[in-house]
Amino acid sequence: MPKVAIAGAGLVGALNACYFAQRGWDVEVYEYRRDIRTMEHVPGRSINLALSQRGKCALEAVGLKEYIVEQGVELHARLVHNVDGKTFSRQPYGQPGEHIVSINRRHLNEVMISQAEKGKNVKFFFEHKVRSVDLEKKEMTVVFVKEVEIVVKADLVIACDGAYSAVRRSLSTQPRFDYSQEYIDHGYVELNILPKNGDYALEPNVFHLWPRGHFTLIALANIDKTFTVTIFAPFSEFEKKMSTPKDVEAFFRKNFPDAFELLGRDHLLETFRRVRPQSLISIKCQPHNFGDFVLLAGDAAHAMVPFYGQGMNCGFEDCLVLNETLDAYSDDIPKALSAYSENRVKDTHTIIDLAMYNYEELKDLVNRPSYKLRKKFDLFLNRLFPKTWIPLYSMITFTRIPYHEVVENRKWQDKLLCKLQFSFIAAVTVATVAGLYGARRRGFL
Amino acid sequence: MPKVAIAGAGLVGALNACYFAQRGWDVEVYEYRRDIRTMEHVPGRSINLALSQRGKCALEAVGLKEYIVEQGVELHARLVHNVDGKTFSRQPYGQPGEHIVSINRRHLNEVMISQAEKGKNVKFFFEHKVRSVDLEKKEMTVVFVKEVEIVVKADLVIACDGAYSAVRRSLSTQPRFDYSQEYIDHGYVELNILPKNGDYALEPNVFHLWPRGHFTLIALANIDKTFTVTIFAPFSEFEKKMSTPKDVEAFFRKNFPDAFELLGRDHLLETFRRVRPQSLISIKCQPHNFGDFVLLAGDAAHAMVPFYGQGMNCGFEDCLVLNETLDAYSDDIPKALSAYSENRVKDTHTIIDLAMYNYEELKDLVNRPSYKLRKKFDLFLNRLFPKTWIPLYSMITFTRIPYHEVVENRKWQDKLLCKLQFSFIAAVTVATVAGLYGARRRGFL
Numbered sequence: 048m049p050k051v052a053i054a055g056a057g058l059v060g061a062l063n064a065c066y067f068a069q070r071g072w073d074v075e076v077y078e079y080r081r082d083i084r085t086m087e088h089v090p091g092r093s094i095n096l097a098l099s100q101r102g103k104c105a106l107e108a109v110g111l112k113e114y115i116v117e118q119g120v121e122l123h124a125r126l127v128h129n130v131d132g133k134t135f136s137r138q139p140y141g142q143p144g145e146h147i148v149s150i151n152r153r154h155l156n157e158v159m160i161s162q163a164e165k166g167k168n169v170k171f172f173f174e175h176k177v178r179s180v181d182l183e184k185k186e187m188t189v190v191f192v193k194e195v196e197i198v199v200k201a202d203l204v205i206a207c208d209g210a211y212s213a214v215r216r217s218l219s220t221q222p223r224f225d226y227s228q229e230y231i232d233h234g235y236v237e238l239n240i241l242p243k244n245g246d247y248a249l250e251p252n253v254f255h256l257w258p259r260g261h262f263t264l265i266a267l268a269n270i271d272k273t274f275t276v277t278i279f280a281p282f283s284e285f286e287k288k289m290s291t292p293k294d295v296e297a298f299f300r301k302n303f304p305d306a307f308e309l310l311g312r313d314h315l316l317e318t319f320r321r322v323r324p325q326s327l328i329s330i331k332c333q334p335h336n337f338g339d340f341v342l343l344a345g346d347a348a349h350a351m352v353p354f355y356g357q358g359m360n361c362g363f364e365d366c367l368v369l370n371e372t373l374d375a376y377s378d379d380i381p382k383a384l385s386a387y388s389e390n391r392v393k394d395t396h397t398i399i400d401l402a403m404y405n406y407e408e409l410k411d412l413v414n415r416p417s418y419k420l421r422k423k424f425d426l427f428l429n430r431l432f433p434k435t436w437i438p439l440y441s442m443i444t445f446t447r448i449p450y451h452e453v454v455e456n457r458k459w460q461d462k463l464l465c466k467l468q469f470s471f472i473a474a475v476t477v478a479t480v481a482g483l484y485g486a487r488r489r490g491f492l
Numbered sequence: 493m494p495k496v497a498i499a500g501a502g503l504v505g506a507l508n509a510c511y512f513a514q515r516g517w518d519v520e521v522y523e524y525r526r527d528i529r530t531m532e533h534v535p536g537r538s539i540n541l542a543l544s545q546r547g548k549c550a551l552e553a554v555g556l557k558e559y560i561v562e563q564g565v566e567l568h569a570r571l572v573h574n575v576d577g578k579t580f581s582r583q584p585y586g587q588p589g590e591h592i593v594s595i596n597r598r599h600l601n602e603v604m605i606s607q608a609e610k611g612k613n614v615k616f617f618f619e620h621k622v623r624s625v626d627l628e629k630k631e632m633t634v635v636f637v638k639e640v641e642i643v644v645k646a647d648l649v650i651a652c653d654g655a656y657s658a659v660r661r662s663l664s665t666q667p668r669f670d671y672s673q674e675y676i677d678h679g680y681v682e683l684n685i686l687p688k689n690g691d692y693a694l695e696p697n698v699f700h701l702w703p704r705g706h707f708t709l710i711a712l713a714n715i716d717k718t719f720t721v722t723i724f725a726p727f728s729e730f731e732k733k734m735s736t737p738k739d740v741e742a743f744f745r746k747n748f749p750d751a752f753e754l755l756g757r758d759h760l761l762e763t764f765r766r767v768r769p770q771s772l773i774s775i776k777c778q779p780h781n782f783g784d785f786v787l788l789a790g791d792a793a794h795a796m797v798p799f800y801g802q803g804m805n806c807g808f809e810d811c812l813v814l815n816e817t818l819d820a821y822s823d824d825i826p827k828a829l830s831a832y833s834e835n836r837v838k839d840t841h842t843i844i845d846l847a848m849y850n851y852e853e854l855k856d857l858v859n860r861p862s863y864k865l866r867k868k869f870d871l872f873l874n875r876l877f878p879k880t881w882i883p884l885y886s887m888i889t890f891t892r893i894p895y896h897e898v899v900e901n902r903k904w905q906d907k908l909l910c911k912l913q914f915s916f917i918a919a920v921t922v923a924t925v926a927g928l929y930g931a932r933r934r935g936f937l
Contacts, residue, residue: 211665219664219673220656222771227672228664326667 048072048168049378052187052201054177054214056083058152059345059362060207061159065109066370068166070378075199076163077189079176084157094237095267095275096155097122097254097356098148099444105363108370111162119150120268126253132304137253138422141441142429147254147356149267179217180204185340187214203380204341205369207362210328212347218337226332231352231406232281233262234324240266240274240309247272248309257303264303276310285324292316327352331399334388339381342388344369349395354405357398357443364447365391394450401443401454436460493517493613494823497632497646499622499659501528503597504790504807505652506604510554511815513611515823520644521614522634524621529602539682540712540720541600542567542699542801543593544889550808553815556607560600564593565713571698577749582698583867586886587874592699592801594712624662625649630785632659648825649786650814652807655773657792663782671777676797676851677726678707679769685754687717693754694719702748709748721755730769737761772797776844779833784826787833789814794840799850802843802888809892810836839895846888846899870905881905 051067053060056078067074098106098119106112123146125138140146163169175197178188187199206214219226240248247268249255255266255274262280269275280289289295295316299307307315330350335343345362369387376383408418425438437446439460442453496512498505501523512519543551543564551557568591570583585591608614620642623633632644651659664671685693692713694700700711700719707725714720725734734740740761744752752760775795780788790807814832821828853863870883882891884905887898 216661216664219661223675225674227674229670229672230668 049202049380050075050200051203051205052077052199054187054204054206054212055208055345055347056080056156056160056171056173057207057209057345058156058159058359059365060205061156061163062105062109062363062366063205063207063344063369064163064169064171065111065159065166066366068163068169069109070370070373072168074163074166074169075201076169076171077175077177077187077199078171078173080173082160082171082173083153084160088153094152095149095269096152096359097267098150099356099360101357101364101367101447102360103148104447105360105367108367109162111158115150115155115158116148118154118270119148120270121146121252122149122254122267124253125256126250128255128257128303128305130259130302130304138419139426140254141438141445142426142433145441145445146252147444149269151269177206177208177213180206180214180337180341182218182221182338182340203384206341206343206347207345208347210330210346210350212343214341215332215343215347218341221337224332224334224337226330228328228330228350231327231329231403232283233279233406234282234285234326235277235279236285236318236322236324238276238278238310238315238318240276240306241311241314242272243309245272247274249274257306259302262302264306266306274309276306280324282324282326289319292320295319329399329403331396333392333396334385335391335395336384336388339384342369342384348391349399351399351402352406353402354408355398355402355443357402361395361398361450397450397454398443401450494647494825495520495645496648496650497522497644499632499649499651499657500653500790500792501525501601501605501616501618502652502654502790503601503604503804504810505650506601506608507550507554507808507811508650508652508789508814509608509614509616510556510604510611511811513608513614514554515815515818517613519608519611519614520646521608521616522620522622522632522644523616523618525618527605527616527618528598529605533598539597540594540714541597541804542712543595544801544805546802546809546812546892547805548593549892550805550812553812554607556603560595560603561593563599563715564595565715566591566697567594567699567712569698570701571695573700573702573748573750575704575747575749581864583864584871585699586883586890587871587878590886590890591697592889594714596714622651622653622658625651625659625782625786627663627666627783627785648829651786651788651792652790653792655775655791655795657788659786660777660788660792663786666782669777669779669782672775673795674774676772676774676848677728678724678851679727679730679771680722680724681730681763681767681769683721683723683755683760683763685711685719685721685751686756686759688754690717692717692719702751704747707747709751711751719754721751725769727769727771734764737765740764774844774848776841778837778841779830780836780840781829781833784829787814787829793836794844796844796847797851798847799853800843800847800888802847806840806843806895842895842899843888846895 048071050073053063053074053076056076060076060078064074064076098115103112103116106115124140127136127138129135160171164171174192176190178190180187185200187201187204189197189199191197204214206212208214218224242248249266251268257264262278262284264276264278266274266276288298296312299310299315328350329352330346332343332348335348344365346358348365349361351358351361368391372383372387376386422438425436428436429438429441437456439453439457442448442456443450448456493516495518498508498519498521501521505521505523509519509521543560548557548561551560569585572581572583574580605616609616619637621635623635625632630645632646632649634642634644636642649659651657653659663669687693694711696713702709707723707729709721709723711719711721733743741757744755744760773795774797775791777788777793780793789810791803793810794806796803796806813836817828817832821831867883870881873881874883874886882901884898884902887893887901888895893901
């Protein structure tokens with residue numbers, strides 16, 4: 048059986064390990080952090096992610112879907128909080144029953160590592176930092192405890208070592224490897240809302256959103272009845288308006304009065320004192336493979352801004368697509384890698400662009416009448432033609448239609464709508480001209 | 493006096509060393525190759541570059557311009573070779589007297605290293621490979637003879653270590669560093685035309701060009717009466733049409749019959765047997781500085797495709813702009829670095845885009861009537877209004893107008909031309925309508 052060396056035991060690395068365990072390959076996973084299962088839990092500091100259809104399908108194939116979904120909180124709609132702190136507007140994500148699931152990142156990661164370890168040919172090496180890959184010698188170099196260098200031989204290396212992938216960086220001068228990394232102007236700070244009288248302080252089954260033009264607050268529920276809250280704002284805004292405790296308090300009181308009450312002044316100020324805004328990066332590259340030896344997956348191949356909630360889902364789908372591709376090519380590694388990359392690059396580029404576009408949308412668009420109208424219109428047509436007219440967000444979130452086909456479908460929808468509008472305008476014009484003509488004939492003009 | 497550590501003793505590194513020697517700083521230059529002055533010369537294997545105004549200005553400030561220009565060959569026009577191998581069309585670069593200079597890369601590099609070494613506080617370390625930079629400790633790590641690691645302390649590091657800059661790579665995960673690298677579909681192979689009866693085999697004072705749609709041949713004269721010839725073609729074209737000696741010969745005979753005769757069958761086939769097409773990369777990043785310690789210059793900051801002949805000129809202008817900026821801020825390094833980057837990023841991004849645009853132009857545009865007409869029209873207006881109407885190519889090549897202003901000027905020109913066209917069409921329409929009206933009145937219609 049071939050041997051796969053996986054760099055990184057994060058979400059995508061651990062899921063890949065599950066897949067290759069199932070294939071019966073020898074699996075070695077190298078992770079520079081300690082085993083997350085042995086690390087201390089800090090209550091009220093959980094980070095959550097939104098699991099949608101692509102992620103679910105990828106978990107299903109290794110028998111984890113049911114369990115993971117049960118451990119999450121269903122979200123059925125966006126709930127927009129107005130600036131008065133009292134009124135809201137509700138935007139369902141799709142048809143009744145369609146929803147995403149807020150899940151705890153750490154719990155998910157732990158479950159997947161344990162699942163992969165059940166395979167008898169799977170080994171995890173924690174505190175082993177992957178340094179580089181040699182394509183000629185087909186070796187990966189790993190550093191243990193800052194000193195000991197280990198050379199790992201394998202038939203395939205999968206780099207799941209995140210946006211700052213050491214594997215990708217060690218290969219970045221390979222000929223014809225296109226690459227870009229771009230930071231957006233926005234940074235983010237994470238906060239928490241604790242339970243109130245032993246229950247959720249806000250409605251749990253919605254995605255809470257406080258859009259305020261160029262800055263935005265969001266909140267997602269956790270099963271422990273807390274909420275993970277994130278503020279996104281330009282770095283310049285953090286500097287100008289949130290640099291002193293007094294400013295932070297004034298800023299939140301003014302823009303998010305209801306959230307301010309729930310977060311609590313002490314927690315808010317303590318967090319802003321302790322942490323600095325984190326940056327957000329968008330990464331594209333192509334191809335995703337280096338010859339017949341290395342494949343980039345997850346954030347190592349396609350980090351995206353978090354505004355479509357697809358980062359993890361896309362990474363999970365990578366594992367599923369790789370599995371399907373290896374099936375299609377009967378484990379012929381060179382053929383499978385180049386077919387995978389050929390296919391996957393265009394899909395990941397599409398979702399990266401959509402996530403960037405949604406960055407604009409989340410900032411402001413959700414409050415615009417034209418946007419709301421289109422959302423309603425899309426859902427209305429979707430109810431009439433459930434197979435033909437699927438809204439963009441639904442195709443991304445509730446189907447496994449390849450991302451680039453989603454955009455082609457959307458273009459077709461837009462064209463049709465445009466024609467309908469044109470027909471409408473034409474009809475009105477004809478009617479008006481006929482009216483004028485009639486009027487003229489009747490001597491009114 | 494502050495100390496500057498320069499990574500790379502190529503063209504931009506050596507010129508920077510000249511500048512800082514003049515400023516009186518302590519200068520150390522680390523270069524991973526051997527001293528180019530001690531390396532063997534291979535006749536007929538010279539690579540040349542086109543020096544234009546920006547490069548000349550940068551050389552002038554360190555007293556090298558006259559000497560370097562004397563050692564080059566003036567080019568006054570493009571000479572387009574038609575596919576029949578017998579007819580040509582000539583496109584002057586600018587007004588009479590305006591020209592670029594074909595110079596030998598290696599000779600230029602040698603002269604600049606020797607010039608810098610005249611400074612008493614300048615040291616060159618050859619066969620010293622720069623590995624990484626630590627921004628916290630303000631150190632640069634250099635490896636000597638594959639084993640010995642040296643830690644260099646300095647007040648400023650200038651990374652002139654080329655498109656694959658080790659300094660830039662070691663810092664690529666710094667927050668908010670935007671970066672992209674893109675390979676184009678074209679590769680290139682270099683060839684040579686030797687002297688014929690002791691003289692140039694082609695007219696020396698022009699840039700020879702054989703545009704053939706998606707592939708192109710160019711030739712530039714050297715002072716030793718040889719020509720450096722380069723063929724640019726998509727990799728797929730090299731594979732399909734130039735993979736066997738028979739194919740190479742047929743391809744050149746068909747597309748470049750006159751050049752084929754001068755290159756000679758043996759040289760052509762021998763070269764294609766020995767070398768594989770090289771790839772071409774375009775690199776953008778921002779900012780160009782890392783905090784108050786590191787500055788990227790030349791290809792390390794902005795590698796571009798070679799189709800505007802500005803790669804070296806832009807790199808040389810970097811040195812000049814840095815010198816001007818240090819003057820403006822009285823050697824205050826933090827202020828100078830951020831001002832330099834703020835200013836230089838937009839200019840380098842512009843020339844990178846223009847070079848990519850010229851890639852299209854060189855491929856085909858030069859043969860299109862509309863393009864030729866605009867060229868002639870531009871030169872005509874330039875003669876009438878020499879200060880106001882400068883053609884795009886002339887602003888880039890014969891002035892030091894910042895690159896981004898060049899493009900703004902061009903947009904203004906385009907707008908004006910568009911208006912003139914509109915007025916022309918309007919005038920014709922009015923005349924026609926008036927004519928019709930007149931005709932009607934006279935009863936012809």
